[in-house]
Amino acid sequence: MPPRATLASALAAIVGPDGLVDRPDALSVYDCDGYTLERGAPELVVLPRTPEEVVAVVRCLARSRTAFVPRGAGTGLSGGTLPVDAPVMICTSRLRTIELLDVPNRRARVQAGVVNAAITRAAAPHGLLYAPDPSSQPACTIGGNIAENSGGPHTLKYGVTTNHVLGVELVLPSGEVVELGGPVDDRAGYDLTGLVVGSEGTFGIVTRAWVRLVRAPEAVRTLLAVFETVDAASEAVSGVIAAGVVPAALEMMDRLIIAAVEEAFRVGLPLDAGAVLLIELDGPAAGLDDEADRVAAVCRAHGARELRVARDDTERALLWKARKRAFGAVGRLARNYCTQDGVVPRTRVPDILRRIADVAERHRLRIGNVFHAGDGNIHPILLFDERDADEVARVLAAGREILEACVALGGSVTGEHGIGVEKIAQMPLLFSPDDLAAMQALRSVFDPERRANPHKILPDALVCVEARAPRRQVPL
C-alpha cells in the first residue's frame, strides 16, 4: 500500500482538490450509512464527477492494489458502505446526469448517482415512471439501489430493482470497463446484469445503468383499514392475497408506529388501534372500484373496525408520507433505532409478529413494526439509546433472534436491505458451505483480488471480522 499522502495526491490529480476528502472531521461524515451500530471512517473519500473519472480512480487504486468501498447517498441499512480494510471510499453521488430518456422505448440511461425519485420526476411528464420506490427514494441513488437490489412498497406488484435494470456499465476492480446487458431485450450469453444487481458493490462500481420505465397507472385507489389487533390485520393480509387480488402495495403499521407518525404528521390515524393496513390498488380505471370493494369486504370480514378511502391525491400523499417517513418519525421516540429486514412466507406474518412481541418483552425493548405485509417482508424497528451499552447488547441479541425466527419459518434474513456487515453471521443459517463457496467463486469472477468492498456479504475465513464491534481503520 502506498503512503496515504502519495495516494491522496494521485487521486486529487484525477478528481481535483475539491473532489477529495481527507480531513478527519470531514471523513467522519462517511463513517456509517443508515445502519449506525457499527462505524468506521475511510482514510480517503473521492467524489468523481464523471464515469470517466471513476475509471481513472479505480485504475489508480488497481496499480497499488488498494481496496475501496463504493458509496451512493449513504442511505443503506446494512452497513454495506462501512469500510472494512478498505482505505478509499468512492462516492458516486456527483454522477447525477440522466443521459437519455427514451420515451418511445420506455427506457432511460442514467448515471449511478442519479437519485431514484429524479428518474420518475423526469419521466412523469411522459406518463412513465421508474417503479422501485424505497422509502429513501428522495435521497438514495440508482447505483446504491443496484448494489442492494432495493425494493419498496410498490414492489409487491411491480417487482424490485433487478426487474427494472436492463444493463449496467461496470468498472471492474482491475479498472476494465464492461458494458453488461443494454437497452435491447433478450441478449446473448449469461445474465451478468442480473448477477451485478444485489452484489453490494463487491463486483466493482456501476457507473451507468439502463433502466426500464413503466406506464404510470391510469387510476389509483388507496385504502386505510383499521384493526383492533395486529393478528386481525395479518389475517386480513392473507385474505386479500387469497382473494386473488395483487395490490400495488400492502403495508402494515402497528400501534407504536401509529403513535410516532401521528405525532409527526397528524394524519388522523386512530391512536387506540392495534394496527392499520395501507392498501393501494392501481391499474386501468375499469374494474378498479370493483377490486377495491372486494378488498374492503375482505378487511371487514377480518374485523376491520374502520375503512377509509383516500378521496384525492392530497389525502393519498399524506397517507404515503406517513408510511414512508415512519422511520424518521420513530426518531422522536428514542435516541436511536435499528431496522431489521427479515422475510417470511406471507402466511407466516402473524407468527413472526407474535415472535417479535415475545422477543421485545424478553429483552425489555420497545419494537415497532412498519412493513411490507403483502410480501412478508418485516421491518421491526428496535428502539434504543446508544449510550446504554446493556441496551445495545440487548438490541443486537433481539435482532439476531428475530432473523433466526424468520429463517426457521422458511424465510430469509433480508428482503431488500442487503447483508452488508450486519447480517454476515446469519448467512450460514440460509446457505450451506457449498452454496457459500459458489458465491465466493462468483465473486472471484469479477474481483479475484477481493478489493471491491471487501468483507461484505460472505463470511470470510481469512480475516477475523469481529461482528458487532465498531471498527477502526488501520492508518495507511
Add this chain to the structure above:
Amino acid sequence: MTAGSHPRGHREYVPADVEGVAGAIRCAYERREAVLASGRGRHLDVGERVRRCDLLLRLERLDRVRAHEPADMTITVEAGCTLSALQQTLGAAGQWLPLDPPCPDETTVGGLIAADLSGPLRASQGTVRDHLLGLSVVGAGGVIVRGGGRVVKNVAGYDLPKMHVGALGTLGVVVEATFKVRPRFRAEQAVVLRARDLAEGSALALRLRDALEPTWLEVVHPAGLLLAGATGTLVIAGMGGAPAWVEQTADAAVRTAEAYDPIRHADGAGLRRDVADLVARPAAAIIRASVLPADVPGSLATAVDAALRVGFARDVTVHATAGVSRIAVAAAHDVPRLLDHLRASLPERSVVVLERSSPAVEVPAADPGAGGPAVMLMQRLKQSFDPARLFAPGRFGGET
C-alpha cells in the same frame, strides 16, 4: 426430441431424484464425460451446437411438485415437471405462473429456465428471471448448490439463480426451482387486426401499446402462418385481467383500429397459445433478432422484408413491446447469409443470434468480438463453474 439435435453415441440415464442426478454428475466428472441434461427433449435445438455428449441425463422422473402454498403464492417444483403439470396444480387454486413458452406439454421447468423461454405474456408479465425465486443446481463434481430462497423477496447473498437462466445447462444442471405465482386472469380476449405489411403492422402495434396498454401484443407475418389462407400481416392484441377492463379494452381496440378489419376472439387464451407455439415452429432454423421496440417498424421491418423477398427468410413473428423477433429460415444453406444480412442492416445495439437450428445447418463460428469485454467475464464464469468443460460443451458461444 428433435432427431439428431445432439451428438449420437451417448449413454442415457434417467435418475429418480436429485441425489441420482448428483451421483451421475459426480461420476461423469470423474470420468471426464460430457453431460447434457434434457427434460422432454423439445428444446434441445436451442443454442449453439453441443460438440460432445457422453451422458444424456433425462430428468423426466424428477417431476414432483415439492411445495405449493396457495396463500404464499409460491411453488417449488422439480426440474422435470412439465409446465402444463405445474399450471394444472396452480390452476386448482386459481393461480398460474404467467409464462407461456411454446409447447407447454413438452416443456419442463428445467428447459424453461435453461433456454429462458417466453411467450406473448412477457409483454406485461416479464420473463423467467422475473418469477424465479430460488434454484437448486447440480454443479461441477456433482455438488448441489442452492441459491435464492422460497420467499417472494430475498436479497441474501448473490442472485445465483440468475446465472442459470438462459445458460442452456452450461454451468450446471437445474434440478429444482421455486417461482412466485399470480392469480389467473379473470377474463381474456384478443383482437386480431390485418395490416398490409410488416412495417404497417408493427407501427400499428406500437400505437395500440400507447393507446390501450394491452396485456400482450404480437405481430405475425405472413398472416397465413397463423390463419390458413390469410394474407398480409396480423397484429394480435390480447387483454387479460378484470372482466370490465377486458371488455372495455377489446371494444376500444376494435374502434381504434377499425380500418384494419378487426376480429374479436372470445377465447383470447386459446389464440395466445397458438401464437406462443410459433416461437418453436418447424424450420431449418429460427433466428432471433432483438431491437428497440421503436425500431421494429423501421429498420427491422425493412431488413426482414428484404430477406423475405429474396427467400432467405420464410416468415417472422414479433413480440412487439419487447422488440424481439423470430425469423424462420426454410433452407439450411441460407442461414449464414441471413445472419450476415441482419447483423449488417440492424442498428448498432441490436442482438442477432441463431436461436434454433436443425442438424443440416452449418453453424457459423460465433463472432469473437460480438460481446466485447463482457464475453471475457462470461468465459471466466464458465471456467469457474465448469472447469473441466463437461456441461454441454460447445453450447456456450463464448468458449473456443
